[in-house]
Amino acid sequence: MTYNIMLACMGGFSTSMLVKKMKESAEKMGIDVNINAVSETELDQYDDLDIIMLGPQIEYIYENLKKQHDIPIVVIDSLDYGTMNGEKVLKTALEILDNGIS
Secondary structure, three states: OOEEEEEEEOOOHHHHHHHHHHHHHHHHHOOOEEEEEEEHHHHHHOOOOOEEEEOHHHHHHHHHHHHHOOOOEEEOOHHHHHOOOHHHHHHHHHHHHHHOOO
């Protein structure tokens, strides 16, 4: 199964760097995932997502997104975000998806 993971932040720029690191980790792990990044204002343009991961700076939209989407929504750990730890963020997403945590 291929998961569709979306990262979102204010402008989509910092999460784009994290997406690159996550894709590198997925490749090393032999995992097939689709990972993309957008700004928070573009999230409503996507409906085939399995999980939305928010940059810590937009944690304030978490509750509203939970009401709008029937998929897991998670705020990325600020330390993992700040250090661009793509492997850890990817593993967090996969753990949530594989275990049905929302």
